[in-house]
Amino acid sequence: MAATGRGEKDDLFSRVSTSRVSQVIVDQIKVLIRDGSLTPGDRLPSERDLCQRFGVSRVTVREALRVLEATGLVTIRVGAHGGAFLTAPSTDRVGEGLADLLSMSVLTAGEVTEARKIVEIGALPLIVERATEDDIDALFKLVEEGQHAVDEGEYTVDISARFHIRLAECAHNTALTMLIQSFHGPLLMSLREAREQAPIMGKRGTGEHRELAEAIRSRDLAAAQRVMSEHIARTAQRVSHEVE
Amino acid sequence: MAATGRGEKDDLFSRVSTSRVSQVIVDQIKVLIRDGSLTPGDRLPSERDLCQRFGVSRVTVREALRVLEATGLVTIRVGAHGGAFLTAPSTDRVGEGLADLLSMSVLTAGEVTEARKIVEIGALPLIVERATEDDIDALFKLVEEGQHAVDEGEYTVDISARFHIRLAECAHNTALTMLIQSFHGPLLMSLREAREQAPIMGKRGTGEHRELAEAIRSRDLAAAQRVMSEHIARTAQRVSHEVE
DNA sequence: AGTACCGTAAGGTCAGACCATTGACTGTTA
DNA sequence: TAACAGTCAATGGTCTGACCTTACGGTACT
Numbered sequence: 001m002a003a004t005g006r007g008e009k010d011d012l013f014s015r016v017s018t019s020r021v022s023q024v025i026v027d028q029i030k031v032l033i034r035d036g037s038l039t040p041g042d043r044l045p046s047e048r049d050l051c052q053r054f055g056v057s058r059v060t061v062r063e064a065l066r067v068l069e070a071t072g073l074v075t076i077r078v079g080a081h082g083g084a085f086l087t088a089p090s091t092d093r094v095g096e097g098l099a100d101l102l103s104m105s106v107l108t109a110g111e112v113t114e115a116r117k118i119v120e121i122g123a124l125p126l127i128v129e130r131a132t133e134d135d136i137d138a139l140f141k142l143v144e145e146g147q148h149a150v151d152e153g154e155y156t157v158d159i160s161a162r163f164h165i166r167l168a169e170c171a172h173n174t175a176l177t178m179l180i181q182s183f184h185g186p187l188l189m190s191l192r193e194a195r196e197q198a199p200i201m202g203k204r205g206t207g208e209h210r211e212l213a214e215a216i217r218s219r220d221l222a223a224a225q226r227v228m229s230e231h232i233a234r235t236a237q238r239v240s241h242e243v244e
Numbered sequence: 245m246a247a248t249g250r251g252e253k254d255d256l257f258s259r260v261s262t263s264r265v266s267q268v269i270v271d272q273i274k275v276l277i278r279d280g281s282l283t284p285g286d287r288l289p290s291e292r293d294l295c296q297r298f299g300v301s302r303v304t305v306r307e308a309l310r311v312l313e314a315t316g317l318v319t320i321r322v323g324a325h326g327g328a329f330l331t332a333p334s335t336d337r338v339g340e341g342l343a344d345l346l347s348m349s350v351l352t353a354g355e356v357t358e359a360r361k362i363v364e365i366g367a368l369p370l371i372v373e374r375a376t377e378d379d380i381d382a383l384f385k386l387v388e389e390g391q392h393a394v395d396e397g398e399y400t401v402d403i404s405a406r407f408h409i410r411l412a413e414c415a416h417n418t419a420l421t422m423l424i425q426s427f428h429g430p431l432l433m434s435l436r437e438a439r440e441q442a443p444i445m446g447k448r449g450t451g452e453h454r455e456l457a458e459a460i461r462s463r464d465l466a467a468a469q470r471v472m473s474e475h476i477a478r479t480a481q482r483v484s485h486e487v488e
Numbered sequence: 489a490g491t492a493c494c495g496t497a498a499g500g501t502c503a504g505a506c507c508a509t510t511g512a513c514t515g516t517t518a
Numbered sequence: 519t520a521a522c523a524g525t526c527a528a529t530g531g532t533c534t535g536a537c538c539t540t541a542c543g544g545t546a547c548t
Contacts, residue, residue, distance in 0.1 A: 019322070019500075019540080022310070030344070046529060057502045059303060062530085063310045066266070070314035071344055078263070078530045079510030100274070100315055107418050115419035118366035126358070175359035179423070263508085263531075290498060301533045306499085322499045323541030 021056055025064035033073060033086065044074065044084040113236040116183045120164065121228050123180070126171040128221045135170040139213040142166055146206040155202030160184075163209050170216065205231070265300055269308035277317060277330065284332035288318065340426070357480045360427045364408065365472050367424070370415040372465045379414040383457040386410055390450040399446030404428075407453050414460065449475070 032038045045053065050061045065084055068074045074084040131139075142163045149155045161184035168180035208231045215224035276282045289297065294305045309328055312318045318328040386407045393399045405428035412424035452475045459468035 021501075048529080059306075059503095060501065062303075063307060063500095065530095066307045066310045067314040070311040073344060076530070077510090078508075080526095080528045081511060082509080082529050084530095097315060100317060107422075111417045111419040114370070114417050115423060118370075118420065119363060119423075122362035122366040126362075173355045173358050175355040176362070179359060179363075265532075292498085303534090304532065307531095309499095320499070321541090322539075324495095324497045325542060326498050326540080328499095 021054075022060045022063040022067065025050075025054055025056070025061065026067045029064070029068060030073070038086050040086045040088040042086045044086075046083055110236065112183065113232065116180075117229070117232045117236070119176070119179055119183070120168070120232060121225055123168060123171045123173075123176050124224045124228060125221055126173060126176070127167065128216055128219050128224055130172045131170040131216050135166075136213065136217050138166055139163070139170070139216065140210075143206065143210045143213055146202070146209060150202045150206050155206070159202075160205055160209070167212065167216075204234075266304045266307035266311065269294075269298055269300070269305065270311050273308070273312060274317070282330050284330045286330045288328040288330075290327055354480065356427065357476065360424075361473070361476045361480070363420070363423055363427070364412070364476065365469055367412060367415045367417075367420050368468050368472060369465055370417060370420070371411065372460055372463050372468060374416045375414040375460050379410075380457065380461050382410055383407070383414070383460065384454075387450065387454045387457055390446070390453060394446045394450050399450070404446075404449055404453070411456065411460075448478075 029038070029044070038044075044050065044065075047058055047061050047065070051058050054061065065074065065076065068084070069076055072087060075087050076082070076084050142159075146155065146159050146163065149159055164184050165177070165181050168177045171177070208227055211227045212224055212231070215221075215227060273282070273288070282288075288294065288309075291302055291305050291309070295302050298305065309318065309320065312328070313320055316331060319331050320326070320328050386403075390399065390403045390407065393403055408428050409421070409425050412421045415421070452471055455471045456468055456475070459465075459471060
C-alpha cells in the first residue's frame with residue numbers, strides 16, 4: 001500500500017489514511033496483486049459487489065477502479081461478463097506515463113536519449129553473451145524488413161523501434177526489455193522529433209542496424225558498442241536540434 | 245454533449261473512442277498541458293465549474309480528475325481554495341507506476357538487480373564527470389548517517405536507497421534519476437528480500453558507499469565502477485539466495 | 489494583539505435511478 | 519437439425535441532488 005514508502009514511525013495518533021476511501025481500496029487491491037492473491041487475467045468482483053464488500057458506495061468503488069486502470073493494473077470491459085480484469089504486464093502504460101512527464105518538460109528529450117544510451121549500451125554485453133541463433137535470425141529479419149522499407153521509401157520510426165526492442169530481448173532479461181521498450185514506445189512517438197524521419201535517416205540507421213546484428217553474430221562486443229554508441233549519438237544530435 | 249472534443253472525422257462507421265466521457269476530458273486536459281496552456285502550479289477550475297464547462301455530471305469530472313491524479317499530472321487539495329493543481333516536478337508517480345508493473349510481472353529479483361547493475365554502473369561516467377561539490381557533500385553526509393545507523397544497529401534498506409538515489413541525482417539527468425529511483429522505491433521493499441537486512445550487510449554496504457563517494461570526489465571512474473560492481477553483485481547474490 | 493468562532497468554498501461520499509453494451513439463452517424458421 | 523433472430527440479464531457508464539468533511543479567512547470577542 002501507499003504506506004510502504006512512508007518510512008516514519010508515526011503510528012500512534014496515526015494521521016495518515018484519513019480521507020480518500022477510494023485510495024484505501026486501491027491500496028488493498030494492490031496488496032492482493034502484490035502478494036499473488038490476484039494474478040493477471042483474474043477478474044475482480046463487479047462494482048456493485050465490491051460496494052457491499054467494502055461497505056461503500058458505487059462512486060467510491062468506481063474511482064478506485066479508475067485509478068487502478070490509469071495505473072495500468074486492470075482493464076475494464078463493459079457488457080455481460082465484463083468487469084475489471086487484472087492486466088498482464090504491459091509496459092505501454094509506463095511509456096505513456098513517461099511521455100506525460102516529458103510533455104510537462106520535466107524531462108528533456110536529450111535526457112531521455114542519454115539514459116537510453118546508457119541502458120542500451122549497457123545491455124550489449126549481456127546481449128552478445130546470451131543471444132541465441134533464433135535471436136540473431138530475428139534481428140537480421142528485421143534488418144531486411146527495414147532495408148525493404150527504405151527501398152520503398154516507407155521507413156518509419158516504428159521499424160527502428162522494433163529492432164531495438166527485439167535487440168533488447170536478446171539479453172533475456174525481462175526488466176531490461178521493459179525499460180528499453182518504454183523508451184521506444186509512445187515516448188518517441190509523442191515527441192515531435194522523427195515525425196517522418198527522412199529516408200536518409202532510415203538508410204543510415206538500417207545500415208547501422210545491420211552492423212549491430214553482425215557484431216552480435218560474431219560476438220564482437222567492442223564493435224557492437226561502437227556502432228550502438230554512434231547510432232544513438234546521432235539520434236541525440238537530431239533530438240537536440242528539433243527540440244527548441 | 246460528449247461529442248464536443250471528438251476531433252476525428254469518425255462519421256462513417258466510426259469505431260473508436262465511443263464510451264468513457266471522462267477519458268475525453270482527461271485527454272482534453274492533457275492537451276492543454278502539452279501545449280502549455282496549463283503550466284505546473286496552475287489550478288484547474290473547481291469540479292462544479294468543470295461540470296458546467298464540459299456539460300457533464302460531477303461524477304464524470306471527478307473520475308477524470310482521479311485519472312489525472314493517478315497519472316501524476318495533478319494533485320488535489322481539499323478545503324476552501326483547494327482544487328486540482330498542476331503538479332510540478334514529480335517523478336515519483338511514474339516511478340511508482342513502474343514499480344507496480346514490475347512487482348506484478350514475471351520479473352524475478354535477479355533480473356531487476358541485473359538491470360539495476362547496468363543502469364547504475366552506466367550512470368557512473370556521467371556522475372564522475374558532473375558531480376558538484378554540493379553533490380559530493382550530500383553523499384558523504386548520507387554515508388555518515390548510514391554509519392551512525394549501523395552503530396546504533398538501526399540500519400535499514402531505506403538508508404541505502406537514499407544513498408543510491410542521491411548518487412543518481414549527481415548525474416544531473418532526470419530520466420536516469422527516475423529510473424534508479426524506481427529501482428529503489430517500493431519495488432525492493434515489496435520484494436521480500438532485504439526485509440531487515442542484517443547489520444553486517446549494513447556495515448559492509450556503508451563502507452562501500454563511502455568508497456564510492458570517495459571515488460566520485462577524486463573523479464576516479466575506474467574505482468567507482470569497481471566498487472559499484474561489487475556492491476551490486478553482492479546484492480545479486482543475496483537476492484538469488486532469498487528468492488527461491 | 490491575540491484568540492476563538494463561524495461562514496463559505498471546495499473536495500469526498502452517498503443513494504438511487506436510468507442508459508448502453510454485450511454475451512447467453514431461447515424460440516422460431518428454413 | 520442448423521441457423522438465425524429476439525429477448526433477457528449482468529455489468530459498466532452516467533446523471534441527479536443531497537449531505538458531510540476539510541480548511542482558509544474573516545469577524546467578533548477577550
